Amino acid sequence: MGHCCCGAHSCTTENKKNASTSIVHEYWKVGLSFILLIGGIIMNALNFAFFLGEYVALIWYILAYLPVGIPVMKEAWEGIREKDYFSEFTLMIVATLGAFYIGEYPEGVAVMLFYTIGELFQNKAVDRAKRNIGALLDVRPEKALVLREDNLVVESPRNVKVGEVIEIKAGGRVPLDGVMLNEIAAFNTAALTGESVPRDIRKGEEVLAGMIVTDKVIRIKVERPFDKSALARILELVQNASERKAPAELFIRKFARIYTPIVIALAVLIVLLPFGYSLIDPQFVFTFNDWLYRALVFLVISCPCALVVSIPLGYFGGIGAASRLGILFKGGNYLDAVTKINTVVFDKTGTLTKGTFEVQDCKCVSGISEKELVRMIASVESDSTHPIAKAIVNYAKLQDIGLAVVTNTKEFAGLGLEAIIDGTSVLVGNSRLLSKFSIKYPAELQSVTDTIVVCAIGGSYAGYLLLADALKDDAKTAIDNLKALNIENIQILSGDKQSIVTNFAEKLGISKAYGDLLPDGKVKHLEELRKNEANQIAFVGDGMNDAPVLALSHVGIAMGGLGSDAAIETADVVIQTDQPSKVAEAIKVGKLTRRIIWQNVSLAFGVKLLVLILGAGGLATLWEAVFADVGVALLAIMNAVRIQKMIK
Numbered sequence: 023m024g025h026c027c028c029g030a031h032s033c034t035t036e037n038k039k040n041a042s043t044s045i046v047h048e049y050w051k052v053g054l055s056f057i058l059l060i061g062g063i064i065m066n067a068l069n070f071a072f073f074l075g076e077y078v079a080l081i082w083y084i085l086a087y088l089p090v091g092i093p094v095m096k097e098a099w100e101g102i103r104e105k106d107y108f109s110e111f112t113l114m115i116v117a118t119l120g121a122f123y124i125g126e127y128p129e130g131v132a133v134m135l136f137y138t139i140g141e142l143f144q145n146k147a148v149d150r151a152k153r154n155i156g157a158l159l160d161v162r163p164e165k166a167l168v169l170r171e172d173n174l175v176v177e178s179p180r181n182v183k184v185g186e187v188i189e190i191k192a193g194g195r196v197p198l199d200g201v202m203l204n205e206i207a208a209f210n211t212a213a214l215t216g217e218s219v220p221r222d223i224r225k226g227e228e229v230l231a232g233m234i235v236t237d238k239v240i241r242i243k244v245e246r247p248f249d250k251s252a253l254a255r256i257l258e259l260v261q262n263a264s265e266r267k268a269p270a271e272l273f274i275r276k277f278a279r280i281y282t283p284i285v286i287a288l289a290v291l292i293v294l295l296p297f298g299y300s301l302i303d304p305q306f307v308f309t310f311n312d313w314l315y316r317a318l319v320f321l322v323i324s325c326p327c328a329l330v331v332s333i334p335l336g337y338f339g340g341i342g343a344a345s346r347l348g349i350l351f352k353g354g355n356y357l358d359a360v361t362k363i364n365t366v367v368f369d370k371t372g373t374l375t376k377g378t379f380e381v382q383d384c385k386c387v388s389g390i391s392e393k394e395l396v397r398m399i400a401s402v403e404s405d406s407t408h409p410i411a412k413a414i415v416n417y418a419k420l421q422d423i424g425l426a427v428v429t430n431t432k433e434f435a436g437l438g439l440e441a442i443i444d445g446t447s448v449l450v451g452n453s454r455l456l457s458k459f460s461i462k463y464p465a466e467l468q469s470v471t472d473t474i475v476v477c478a479i480g481g482s483y484a485g486y487l488l489l490a491d492a493l494k495d496d497a498k499t500a501i502d503n504l505k506a507l508n509i510e511n512i513q514i515l516s517g518d519k520q521s522i523v524t525n526f527a528e529k530l531g532i533s534k535a536y537g538d539l540l541p542d543g544k545v546k547h548l549e550e551l552r553k554n555e556a557n558q559i560a561f562v563g564d565g566m567n568d569a570p571v572l573a574l575s576h577v578g579i580a581m582g583g584l585g586s587d588a589a590i591e592t593a594d595v596v597i598q599t600d601q602p603s604k605v606a607e608a609i610k611v612g613k614l615t616r617r618i619i620w621q622n623v624s625l626a627f628g629v630k631l632l633v634l635i636l637g638a639g640g641l642a643t644l645w646e647a648v649f650a651d652v653g654v655a656l657l658a659i660m661n662a663v664r665i666q667k668m669i670k
Contacts (some may be wrong), residue, residue: 051089052138058086059131066128083127090131090138091118108282110325116286122643124311124318129644140652143659166197169241179231180248196233199251200242201226210234229314230522247469285324289317292638312640319637321648323630332622332658337667340615347589347669348599349608356594359577360612362558365551365634366504366605367571369563370516370523372409373581374497374530375600377564379413379473381490386485393423395485401426401479402441402450413489434458434539436517438475449478450520454538455484471521493529494604501530503606509556512651515571543568548574562605611669618665624656629654 062082065073098111114137117364121130166179169187179197182188183197187203190196196209208220211233215241220236223229229242231251243501248254293313300308337354341519344351351357363503386395400418403411404425431441437458438451449455456463458612463476463483476486494500504512513534516523520537529536548571551557561568561575569592572578580593597604633650636642 044199049142051093052142054088055089055131055135055138058082059128059135062086062131063128079127080122083122083131085117086131087122087134087458090134090251093117094134094138098559108279108286110282113282113285113325114320117318117644120314120318120321124314126315126644133644133648136648136652137325137375138653139485142658163195165195167191182244182248184247186242186244187241188244188456189239190235190236191239192235194235196229196231196235196242198242198248199228199230199246202245203241203243203391204238207238208236210236258478281324285321289320289324292320315644316640319642319647320634322644323633323637323642323651325651332626332662333619336615336619336622336657336665339662340611341459343665343669344608344611347607347611348597348601349604349611350596350598351608352594352596356577357612357615358411360560360595360609361557361616363560363577363609364509365513365557365559366509367513367515367548367551367559367561367575368602369492369561369568369571369581370514370526371565374493374500374514374526374561375491376494377409377491379410379491381413381417381487382472382490383488384485385488390479390484393421395477396421397423397426397442398448398484399450399475399480399487401428401443402431402439402448403475404428405431406439409491410473411488414475414487417487436543446480448480451473452476462646469521471519471525473518473522475519493526494600494602496601498530500602500605501532503603504609505531506565507606511608515539515547517541518584538594544568544571545574560605564600581607597619611662615665618661622661625656625661 037205046133052635062073062079064080066254073082076354094114098109098115101107101111102111105164108207118130118134121127121133163179165176166180166182167174168177169175169189174189177495188200190199202223202225204507205439206222206224209229210224211221211230214462228245229240231254243311257569280417283403295304296313297308297310300306320625334354337357340357341351351360357461368374372429381396384392384395386392394416396414400415400423403414405428406412415425426443428441428443431439433439434451434455437455438449439449449459449461452474453463453476456476457480459481460485461478463478463482467474467476470488471492473489474486475489477484503510511534512532514523514527514530514536516535516537517539518537520535523535523537527533539547548559548561548638551559554572559575560577561571562579562581563572564581572594577595578593579595579597581602595608629650633642633647637647
């Protein structure tokens with residue numbers, strides 16, 4: 023798949039022109055060959071005097087053969103130069119030249135003509151699948167309105183620099199990633215997430231290329247250059263997915279390399295064995311041309327093009343259909359791998375829960391005011407990107423509490439932060455952080471089932487903030503759908519307290535939930551699961567903090583990973599919509615793709631085997647062989663394309 027689709031639309035337009043020129047060129051050749059073939063058959067049937075002349079029919083059919091034969095000869099020659107001696111192109115040339123040798127000129131032309139028509143249909147179907155995948159995401163505008171010296175200038179998005187301000191009118195599509203400068207605006211994010219429900223974005227929040235502003239003129243400050251936008255990276259990811267071959271594709275490629283020389287050897291034996299038998303049994307009459315004809319029928323029907331094309335086309339269809347649902351597979355191999363999943367492990371915060379925490383209560387010791395406690399905790403958390411930290415900082419802002427200057431911040435993985443404020447040490451995190459520093463705290467903290475952030479100032483316990491998170495709207499549906507797919511081993515891993523994790527697990531109907539896990543604890547848990555080779559594990563996380571476990575699982579699925587480098591780099595599947603229910607949909611897409619691909623394999627092998635036997639026995643003609651070959655290829659293509667229509 024061409025990489026230039028990741029570039030400007032001018033490149034895409036050029037590709038379309040080249041593709042249409044190539045199609046016209048090919049159809050012109052096919053049309054000329056078809057007219058000459060039909061003309062020759064009619065003149066022969068009507069015994070035209072002109073056509074009965076010596077060599078006239080041969081020259082006529084050679085002229086009919088050349089428009090479709092020369093391109094195939096070129097392909098065969100290219101293959102031979104690269105030491106690919108037994109390609110499908112070689113098969114077609116041997117079969118058609120053999121037909122000319124025995125005087126079956128119309129059949130020789132017909133084999134090459136209908137093979138070429140089949141190839142055209144195949145190429146058109148593959149190109150369409152590629153374009154569909156590209157069109158799903160390549161939705162960036164060709165122009166951007168840039169604010170330069172107080173004037174709006176029309177510019178190519180490629181030439182807009184980071185830090186410049188661009189304006190997008192209502193109904194316009196955002197050309198580049200940036201930060202919102204207006205107070206608030208509504209955006210349609212369907213191109214990125216598959217969801218058409220408008221989303222409000224506020225001042226200072228990220229706006230991504232591909233979004234459509236729905237209600238007003240907005241301005242954003244550009245954060246990333248054109249080719250580094252989240253959309254460009256994901257477009258490249260999907261278009262390069264074809265490079266990661268599924269086991270079925272790799273098998274067919276290896277199979278074709280072995281299969282073709284075997285078929286040629288069998289075709290030679292179809293001629294040699296009867297000849298050898300005729301030497302032993304004088305009663306057996308060996309007619310070279312008759313047995314050569316049977317060998318040619320055998321060669322034509324054995325061409326593996328239906329398999330070679332329809333299988334990758336099936337994976338293209340599956341990847342494209344999944345993309346339309348907001349599910350990005352990094353390759354056909356992951357589309358295959360997801361069908362084997364029998365264990366699904368979820369991260370909790372931001373994956374099954376909304377991750378939008380709100381401060382519900384503030385408890386502090388005597389001598390410290392609520393305002394001071396919030397000020398201390400918010401100041402230490404001010405540089406963190408964790409959802410809990412953001413909620414606390416936002417709460418302080420709403421309470422008009424100013425933040426203090428923080429120095430010497432240290433992070434303790436899975437525990438919290440230590441920082442210096444006004445020369446005093448401040449600890450902010452969970453109760454285990456206080457235990458690490460041997461700071462005493464009330465025992466009642468252990469019985470609180472909601473999320474709390476505790477604080478110690480100057481080596482003494484100061485109080486805590488209580489925050490609440492909520493399950494995502496489709497979290498229960500996600501678990502129910504996975505169980506409907508007979509996936510019973512569903513687990514939750516979290517750094518939160520066990521009581522909180524257990525509470526969420528009970529609501530979802532999950533029996534295995536593990537809390538109080540540090541990042542290395544999650545890795546150890548997954549390693550334990552992997553020791554049982556029967557477990558095929560999918561880990562579903564946010565793609566940021568869970569990179570090690572995403573990499574360790576058989577299939578790593580990043581939730582809401584749009585714009586997240588860690589998600590795109592580490593995960594095998596990226597779910598853009600932030601909906602856990604898409605995990606089951608991803609598995610369904612994989613299973614449907616696999617089913618259609620194996621239908622194609624069975625169809626191709628079944629029909630070919632039948633006609634091979636008939637051809638070897640002299641019961642099938644070259645006409646029947648070529649129609650069977652092209653027919654099977656077209657049926658396989660139509661079946662593969664069906665994936666796009668079945669998944670909506």
